Amino acid sequence: MQFDGDILTIGLDMSMEEIREFEQFVRPRLEYIEMIEIEEGAALNSSALLSLLISLKRTRPEIRIPFLEQGSTTAGGYGTLHWICHD
C-alpha cells in the first residue's frame, strides 16, 4: 500500500488482516484521498476487499476508483468476476 499525495495505491491480493489494516488506515483519511489505484499483476484474494472498496465509493462518491468502474476483473484463479451495484 502506497500513499502518494492524494493517490492511494493498493494491492488486490490483500489478506483479511491486511484488509482490516487498510480499512483502519483509510477511515480517517478518506476525505484526503482523491483516487485509489490498484497495483498491477495481483488478483483479488478476498471478497471483503471488494466490499470495502464499494463501501468507500458509497461513502464518498467523488473518490475515483478505476478498478470498480471496470465492473469486472479476470484472473486465472477465479475466471471472470463481475460485481453489480447501484453506483
Added chain:
Amino acid sequence: MTKQEQVKAIFIEEAGEIIEKLDVDILRFEENPGDFDLLNEIFRGVHTLKGNANAFGFTRLGEFVHHFEDVLDYYRSTKEEIAPDQLGLFVDSVDIITAVMTCELDGLHDLPQGYDECLEQIKHLIASKKNSPAPVAVDTTQSPSPLQDLALEFSFDCSALMEGSVLRSIQQQQEQQKEGVNLYQIDLTLDSDSYKRGFDHILFLKLLSEKAVFMESFFNMENIKPLDEFVGDENVIKKVSVIILTPQTKEEVEENFEFLFDNEYHVTLIDPIVAEAVIEKAEVTMENIELPERRKVEDRRATERSTEPQAATSMAPKSTIRIDTFKLDELFDSVGELVIAQNFIAQNEKIRIIEDESISRTIETLSKITKRIQDRVMSLRMVAIRDTFDKMKRVVRDTSKKTGKELHLNVQGEETEIDKTMIDSLSDPLIHIIRNAIDHGLEADAQERIRAGKNVEGIITLRAFHKSGSIVISVSDDGRGINKEKVLQKAIERGIITGDEKLSDSQVFSLIMQPGFSTVDTISDLSGRGVGLDVVKTSIEKLRGKIEIESKIGEGTTMSMILPLTLAIIDGMLVKTADEIYIIPTLSVVESFRPAREIVHIVKGQGEFVSMRGQHIPVIRLSDVFDLKTKRIAPWEGILVCVETEAGRIAIMVDELVGRQQVVIKTLGKSLRKLKQITGGAILGNGDIALILNVDELRPLIEDTHGGN
C-alpha cells in the same frame, strides 16, 4: 435411498420443524398481535414451506399455504390491526397446514376436515382487504409509501440485473458446452460470519476453478453500506452466482462446500431441459419488470426477506450442524466403551504395581481426557426443554377454550436441558397432566374461585429444574387441591387398598394414578383425575422416572415428574451379594443401614420386616431373588438398602455396599429380557459385568416370600 429420496426426506423433516414452529409462533402472536417481527418470522416459515411443498408436488399443501402467505403478507406489510376472529383463523390455518401435511405424507386423497372452509375464509379475507382502501400504515419507515413504491418501480434493480446477466451467461455457455462437461449454476449466500469462520467467496471460486473449463461469477453488492455502517469483518454480499463448466459431477462440486451450512450454497445442474426451465423462470422475472405492480410486491418480499433484522428467536443464524441421532448414539456407545477401557487400565492391578511416574501421569491424563470427552458427548444429546414447553402452550390454550376457564400459564426453566430421546417421550404425559390440571385441578368456574378468595384467572405453572442429579418437570395449578379423605375412601371402595395401611400424603395422592382409580366421575373435586394418569405413570416409569404429587386443599396441586438426566447412563449404588455385584439405581434409594437386631421382625407366614419410623418395611434377600448359593445370615448381620418402589418401600438385603458409580447401561440379550427383576447390565471398570436391578419388580417376589395378603 436415492438422492431424490434423501432430499425428500430432508424436506419432510424440515417441513415438520417449520410446522411445529408455526404452531408455537402463531400462539405467541395470538397473545401479542402487535409483534410484527414475529409475524414476519411466521411469514418466512410459511414462505419456505410453500416453496418446498410445490417443489415436491405437495400441491394441496402448496395451494393452501400460498393463500395463507398472501394474508400474512398483507398484514405484515400494512401493519393493520388484526381482529380476534382473524387471529382465530390464523390458528385454524396452522391446524389445517398440519393436517394437510399428514394427508400429503400418507398419500390420502381426501382433504382434512375444514380445509375448504378455512381456505375460503382466507381467500375471502384477502379479497376483502384488497378491495378495501389501503389502511394507514402505523410505521411509515417500514411500509412503502407511494414514493417508495415509485422508487421501487423505477429504481436500478441489482437482483433483476444479476438474474439477466446470469441467464445470458448460461445461454452462452450452453452454446459452448461439449460432451463430458457439465454446466452448473452455483448460488452462494454466505452468512455474515463467514469471514470469521474462514470462508471467503474467492476461496470457493479458487477451489472450483481447479477443475473448471470456464467460470464466471456475479457478485450482488447492493447491500454494501457506507463506511459508518460498514463492518469489515462481516460478509454483507447478498448473493454470488457462479456459472461454471466442469467435468465434475454435482456431488464433486458440492464437496467444495461441505464446510458451509446448507442454506449458504445451492448447486443446480443445468441440462438442456432444466436450462429451458431456468430461462422460462428468468423470462417470467424479466416480464415482471414490465409489470411493476406485481414485481413491486415480489421485490419487496425478497428485499424484506434479505434485509429484515432477524428475530432473536430461532430464525437467527446459528452455528449448528444437523447430525443423525443414530450417529450420536453410536458415538455415545463408543465413548462408553472408551470409559470402560480407561477404567480397566486405571484399575488393572498389573499396571498399578508398575512404579513409574510417567505411566501414572499418562493414565491420569487419559482419565481426564476420557471424562472430558464423555461430558462433551453427553452434552450433544442434551436439548433445552423449551420446544416441548412451547408445544404445551397450545395445549393450555385449547384446553382453556374447551373448558371455558380463564387461565394464565407461567413457564419457568425453559433452558433446562434434557436427553433428546427423553424429550420425545415426554410430550404425551405432559399433555395428560396439563389437561388434568386445567380440567379437574382448577375450580369449575369463576364464581367458585371468587368464593375461594382467588383471582378469576387460574394459574398453571410449568417448570423444569435440576434437583439432586435429576431433572424435575412439574405442573402446578392454584386450584382446589386434592381431597385426601375422598381419595382414600375411593381407593378402599375400589379395593386398591384395604384401609389398614399407614400411608404418607404422597402415597395417598399417588393412588390417583392407579389404573381404574377414577373411572366414575361422581366426586366433584376429583372427577376424572385418574383418567389417563395411570398411563402417564407408566410412561414416566419407562423413562426410569417417577411422579410425585403434592397438594393442599384450597391451594392447588403440583405433579412433579422426576427423571434421570439421561437414558444412557445411570447413577447406581453398587452392592455385593454372594460375590456378585448388582447395581441399584440411586434415584430409588432412600437409605442404607445395618439394622439393629431389635427392629427386625419375623411375621409368621409373611417373612421378615424391619421397623423404621413406625413403618414395617418388608426385607427382601437379593440372594433369594436370584437363587444364589450363599451362607444365610440374619438381617442384622447384613446391610439393608431401603428403596422406594411403586408399591411402597422395601429393604433389599445385601452382603456389602461397594460404592456409587455412574454406569453406561447396556441392554441385555433376548435370553435375559424376560427376567423382569433386571433392567440392563453394565460393564464395570475391572471388566466385570453387573446387573442393574428393577426394584419395582422385586416387590411381587417379596409378596410371595412374605405370603402376600
